[in-house]
Amino acid sequence: MEKKFLQALQAIEKNFLEIFAQLFGGGQAFLKLTDPDNVLESGIEIIAQPPGKKLQNISLLSGGEKALTAIALLFAVLQYKPVPFCVLDEIDSSLDDSNLSRYIRFLKRYAAGTQFIVITHRRKTMEEADVLYGITMEEQGISKVVSLNLNQKAG
Amino acid sequence: MEKKFLQALQAIEKNFLEIFAQLFGGGQAFLKLTDPDNVLESGIEIIAQPPGKKLQNISLLSGGEKALTAIALLFAVLQYKPVPFCVLDEIDSSLDDSNLSRYIRFLKRYAAGTQFIVITHRRKTMEEADVLYGITMEEQGISKVVSLNLNQKAG
Amino acid sequence: MYLKSLDITGFKSFPEKTQLKFSSGITAAVGPNGCGKSNLVDAIRWALGEQSAKLLRGSKMDDLIFNGTARRKALNFAEVSLTFDRADKYLPLDYQEIVITRRMYRSGEGEYYLNKTPCRLRDITELFLDTGIGKETYSLIGQGRVEQLINARPEEHRELFEEAA
Amino acid sequence: MYLKSLDITGFKSFPEKTQLKFSSGITAAVGPNGCGKSNLVDAIRWALGEQSAKLLRGSKMDDLIFNGTARRKALNFAEVSLTFDRADKYLPLDYQEIVITRRMYRSGEGEYYLNKTPCRLRDITELFLDTGIGKETYSLIGQGRVEQLINARPEEHRELFEEAA
Numbered sequence: 002m003e004k005k006f007l008q009a010l011q012a013i014e015k016n017f018l019e020i021f022a023q024l025f026g027g028g029q030a031f032l033k034l035t036d037p038d039n040v041l042e043s044g045i046e047i048i049a050q051p052p053g054k055k056l057q058n059i060s061l062l063s064g065g066e067k068a069l070t071a072i073a074l075l076f077a078v079l080q081y082k083p084v085p086f087c088v089l090d091e092i093d094s095s096l097d098d099s100n101l102s103r104y105i106r107f108l109k110r111y112a113a114g115t116q117f118i119v120i121t122h123r124r125k126t127m128e129e130a131d132v133l134y135g136i137t138m139e140e141q142g143i144s145k146v147v148s149l150n151l152n153q154k155a156g
Numbered sequence: 157m158e159k160k161f162l163q164a165l166q167a168i169e170k171n172f173l174e175i176f177a178q179l180f181g182g183g184q185a186f187l188k189l190t191d192p193d194n195v196l197e198s199g200i201e202i203i204a205q206p207p208g209k210k211l212q213n214i215s216l217l218s219g220g221e222k223a224l225t226a227i228a229l230l231f232a233v234l235q236y237k238p239v240p241f242c243v244l245d246e247i248d249s250s251l252d253d254s255n256l257s258r259y260i261r262f263l264k265r266y267a268a269g270t271q272f273i274v275i276t277h278r279r280k281t282m283e284e285a286d287v288l289y290g291i292t293m294e295e296q297g298i299s300k301v302v303s304l305n306l307n308q309k310a311g
Numbered sequence: 312m313y314l315k316s317l318d319i320t321g322f323k324s325f326p327e328k329t330q331l332k333f334s335s336g337i338t339a340a341v342g343p344n345g346c347g348k349s350n351l352v353d354a355i356r357w358a359l360g361e362q363s364a365k366l367l368r369g370s371k372m373d374d375l376i377f378n379g380t381a382r383r384k385a386l387n388f389a390e391v392s393l394t395f396d397r398a399d400k401y402l403p404l405d406y407q408e409i410v411i412t413r414r415m416y417r418s419g420e421g422e423y424y425l426n427k428t429p430c431r432l433r434d435i436t437e438l439f440l441d442t443g444i445g446k447e448t449y450s451l452i453g454q455g456r457v458e459q460l461i462n463a464r465p466e467e468h469r470e471l472f473e474e475a476a
Numbered sequence: 477m478y479l480k481s482l483d484i485t486g487f488k489s490f491p492e493k494t495q496l497k498f499s500s501g502i503t504a505a506v507g508p509n510g511c512g513k514s515n516l517v518d519a520i521r522w523a524l525g526e527q528s529a530k531l532l533r534g535s536k537m538d539d540l541i542f543n544g545t546a547r548r549k550a551l552n553f554a555e556v557s558l559t560f561d562r563a564d565k566y567l568p569l570d571y572q573e574i575v576i577t578r579r580m581y582r583s584g585e586g587e588y589y590l591n592k593t594p595c596r597l598r599d600i601t602e603l604f605l606d607t608g609i610g611k612e613t614y615s616l617i618g619q620g621r622v623e624q625l626i627n628a629r630p631e632e633h634r635e636l637f638e639e640a641a
């Protein structure tokens with residue numbers, strides 16, 4: 002029981018460390034038990050250090066850095082225990098262009114084994130979709146779905 | 157005391173109704189006392205109805221609609237009681253292009269009487285700035301400020 | 312197993328029968344503010360058995376039924392179906408698809424169906440138990456919620472890992 | 477009255493003396509994730525007297541002092557100055573500017589200055605009392621906080637209006 006939990010934690014941490022470094026182009030990340038003597042009840046603290054910066058409380062990270070760290074953790078868990086499909090609503094909205102590109106590269110890699118359904122307003126993310134839908138409200142208050150052809154999409 | 161508060165509320169509500177309708181291209185918005193018999197302690201509820209949609213709990217609005225409604229409220233309060241300067245950190249991040257344009261038009265109008273300092277990653281917002289700074293971290297972990305010339309800014 | 316399609320009728324801003332077919336890879340949905348994108352996410356969550364109206368941005372479950380516009384009347388019920396493909400070559404063709412359906416009426420009554428046969432929510436939950444479909448905190452991330460994965464308290468982080476363990 | 481410039485030394489990711497001059501209209505700051513934009517907002521907030529480290533994303537006030545990088549040592553104090561222009565044509569030229577300065581040392585000691593003269597925070601607060609500068613909840617909106625203006629509870633909305641009334 003405790004053993005199973007610790008195994009999962011260590012495996013996910015290993016993934017987290019690797020993926021964080023790839024998404025940030027360096028740096029380190031850890032998962033730390035707040036109470037190592039009481040594994041069955043201990044909380045888990047997330048530690049993250051972007052490249053070149055000193056280790057500090059995760060609260061001091063920027064909005065985009067927190068989002069990217071969360072994405073690293075998400076992929077770390079998915080890699081350990083895949084789910085059939087994953088729904089992501091605008092999780093890329095605070096990423097700058099270079100972080101966005103790295104995130105999308107990861108998304109494409111994981112999409113080989115996991116189905117992703119994403120809501121986005123970022124053009125780069127749209128361009129990587131295999132299937133693209135436009136949601137419209139031509140008649141006020143009534144949603145309609147339109148298939149968008151990736152080659153002829155506007156703007 | 158109670159009279160002063162009610163006057164402020166009514167004046168701000170009048171602004172809110174007008175500004176909301178301009179930012180949304182229609183619709184209605186109100187400020188409602190939760191306890192009209194106890195003005196000195198009553199809370200205030202925000203009611204918002206985008207054009208063509210029926211009035212519902214404000215929680216059902218979309219992320220972008222909530223942001224735009226909050227912006228309408230902000231401008232409504234600023235119009236009633238101006239402050240010398242207003243600092244806005246990425247408040248335009250969830251607005252789609254047409255809402256962004258309407259927000260910016262308002263920002264420019266209010267900037268005649270109020271100084272705005274905005275953090276943004278939206279190009280349209282950058283283009284309306286009178287002064288534009290680029291913040292960089294050429295040396296990892298060290299922030300530097302660079303003056304950007306609006307005509308020659310990249311991308 | 313993968314999610315083949317989503318069928319919505321009467322849920323939030325989708326009064327008309329609407330279907331989205333998904334890619335086994337990446338499906339993206341785009342559109343202006345308030346057009347209904349997050350409502351699609353709410354529909355998937357609701358169909359999987361979400362009991363909290365608050366997590367679907369409503370104050371009561373009744374808020375989820377199309378409540379009309381200036382020009383159209385409200386509807387009396389909402390229905391969402393999720394069609395899964397078992398993607399299992401050992402099963403005969405007519406056992407490949409699983410359709411789960413949830414329906415709710417303004418009166419408050421609600422029903423679940425498995426391949427058009429009435430069932431209890433528990434039957435659906437048990438069906439998906441080993442697949443990981445359902446309410447994994449990390450398989451559905453709502454708008455504005457991604458930073459929460461990091462800002463959460465240590466006890467909440469533990470819950471995430473327990474789910475994955 | 478308007479904010480003329482911001483001078484930062486040692487605050488968060490700004491170890492070197494840095495100045496930003498503001499437009500009387502719209503000043504925008506842009507840059508990649510984590511480059512220091514929100515730190516500028518925190519600096520303004522801190523200089524105006526913010527007492528809560530949590531509202532500045534720190535766990536203790538000590539977190540606000542430049543903490544070093546892989547290649548540079550940490551600093552021992554942080555200092556932020558805000559220069560205001562009274563924009564009052566009736567005042568003599570040398571009374572047009574007001575500079576408020578806040579300094580903090582790792583030891584925990586902190587100081588305030590008004591035009592380079594030591595003062596208490598209260599002197600600064602009283603100076604700005606009629607101008608509206610200070611901690612108006614609607615004059616400084618932090619990252620990710622704009623929806624909170626709408627999602628807040630009725631009691632919190634009341635506070636906003638009381639401030640403006």
Ligand SMILES: Nc1ncnc2c1ncn2[C@@H]1O[C@H](COP(=O)(O)OP(=O)(O)OP(=O)(O)O)[C@@H](O)[C@H]1O
Nearest residue numbers: 218219220323344345346347348349350376377378
């Ligand atoms: N029961 C209902 N009946 C009719 N319309 C509803 C109902 N519930 C919600 N809506 C409408 O759905 C809209 C919100 O849709 P949604 O959250 O999906 O937008 P979105 O496309 O995600 O936008 P954004 O890009 O701003 O996040 C609101 O305008 C709301 O009025």
Ligand SMILES: Nc1ncnc2c1ncn2[C@@H]1O[C@H](COP(=O)(O)OP(=O)(O)OP(=O)(O)O)[C@@H](O)[C@H]1O
Nearest residue numbers: 063064065488509510511512513514515541542543
């Ligand atoms: N005391 C400190 N010493 C050194 N660096 C610090 C200190 N406090 C915060 N930082 C760094 O500042 C960075 C965050 O900066 P900031 O929040 O201003 O970014 P930003 O430009 O707003 O980014 P985003 O676009 O993602 O919102 C973090 O990477 C953090 O490590």
Ligand SMILES: [Mg+2]
Nearest residue numbers: 218219349454
């Ligand atoms: Mg949305």
Ligand SMILES: [Mg+2]
Nearest residue numbers: 063064514619
């Ligand atoms: Mg920021």
